[in-house]
Amino acid sequence: MFLLDTHTFLWYIFDDPRLPQNVKDIISDADEVHVSMATLWEIAIKQSIKKLEFETSISFLGEMCEKKDFKILNFSIPQMDIMKSLPFHHNDPFDRILIAQAIYNGLTIITKDEKIAMYEASILSFK
Helix, strand or coil, rough: EEECCCHHHHHHHCCCCCCCCHHHHHHHHCCEEEEEEHHHHHHHHHHCCCCCCCCHHHHHHHHHHHHCCCCCEEECHHHHHHHHHHCCCCCHHHHHHHHHHHHHHHHHEEEECCCHCCCCCCECCCC
16 A cells, blocks of 8 residues: 655646656555545645646545555645644645655655655655
């Protein structure tokens, strides 16, 4: 069971060559893949402040999750308690939410972000 980091999700959906083929295969073959609501929130915020400049709507990304059979993972209070207790190896609030969700739900985060590996979460890292 996997949780996709934001860049992993976008690169997979848009078939970006920065996502290695073996990682694409792992995602495609997985029994269960999750995308956090925090990922969609991060994309929406970054689009609104022009840090992500593509015209794809959040609704379309939600439809792509449905088409790919990705499960949307919402926040919960126990996950926020875990997030609150995490050390500050990483100041990105979206990544901290993903880490807490992965820990709480027993998911492996697929990411290239080396800072995430500093946490006690299961990570599948790529370069």
